[in-house]
Amino acid sequence: MKKPILGMAIILASACAVRAQQPGVTPSIERSTQNVAAPFSDTSAAQINLIDTAISDSRSSDAATPAAAEAAPVPAAPAPKPNFIYGNRDDYRWQLAVGVGFYRFQSNIIDASLVGTNTTVSYFTNSWLAVEGNIITGFAPAINVNEHVKYFGGGGGIRVGARRNRFEPWVHALVGGAHLQPQTAGNSRSAFSTQAGIGLDYRLHSRFSVRLETDWVYTTFFNQTQNNFQAALDLVFHF
Numbered sequence: 001m002k003k004p005i006l007g008m009a010i011i012l013a014s015a016c017a018v019r020a021q022q023p024g025v026t027p028s029i030e031r032s033t034q035n036v037a038a039p040f041s042d043t044s045a046a047q048i049n050l051i052d053t054a055i056s057d058s059r060s061s062d063a064a065t066p067a068a069a070e071a072a073p074v075p076a077a078p079a080p081k082p083n084f085i086y087g088n089r090d091d092y093r094w095q096l097a098v099g100v101g102f103y104r105f106q107s108n109i110i111d112a113s114l115v116g117t118n119t120t121v122s123y124f125t126n127s128w129l130a131v132e133g134n135i136i137t138g139f140a141p142a143i144n145v146n147e148h149v150k151y152f153g154g155g156g157g158i159r160v161g162a163r164r165n166r167f168e169p170w171v172h173a174l175v176g177g178a179h180l181q182p183q184t185a186g187n188s189r190s191a192f193s194t195q196a197g198i199g200l201d202y203r204l205h206s207r208f209s210v211r212l213e214t215d216w217v218y219t220t221f222f223n224q225t226q227n228n229f230q231a232a233l234d235l236v237f238h239f
Helices: 002-021 052-063 067-071
Strands: 093-107 111-124 129-144 147-161 167-181 190-203 208-219 224-237
Touching: 093 147, 093 208, 111 147, 111 224, 129 167, 129 224, 147 190, 167 208, 190 224
Parallel strands: none
Antiparallel strands: 093 111, 093 224, 111 129, 129 147, 147 167, 167 190, 190 208, 208 224
16 A cells, blocks of 8 residues: 555656746737738838839840840841932843934935934943944935935944933944935946944933934945935934
8 A cells, every 4th residue: 555655656746846847938928909910011022113123024035135136137128229320330221212314315316305214223232332223214305207215224233322321422333225216227226325423312211312313324326425414313212
């Protein structure tokens, strides 16, 4: 009976010693019924600026883009090259001149002033040299009963001229043949001809010019030689 009582006394003494070694518990503070959270304006979250953040994000993305892309934009498509520019050699290669001409023909058999047409086609191989061909017609009043003077000529050659400004001077030389009516006794109606002259074109438009032309015309009708004069006023088409 004494041993169980002694054991219980030792257990109670040990429990009291352990309880004495634990620190004192601070009595709990009475809970307040008010909200203990600080106002939003006093917190660090109120110091964040969303606009600045968006700007900084965009700057960061710009900084991430390679600088070379900004320095070398995509080149635009080149403009089409014009066919005609004043002050340059970029011009149409073909010219067609159509106009009226005056031809003064003199010989010991026929002496006549003829009015007709003057047609010229030119193709420029470069900026100043062209290959050219022309056809000339002329008609005059009758010199005999029912005998009208008619002239037909043509040839081919070269043209040399400047094509820089509105005024375009040029020279040309052509070799060909000619046909003359009426028929004269013992003479052929055909002959060799040579034409050389100068002219001036005035550019009205990229497609049109006005031309003034004067020429020396050499022929060999009637087994003789003739040195005659021709003038023409033409409208020139460029294409």
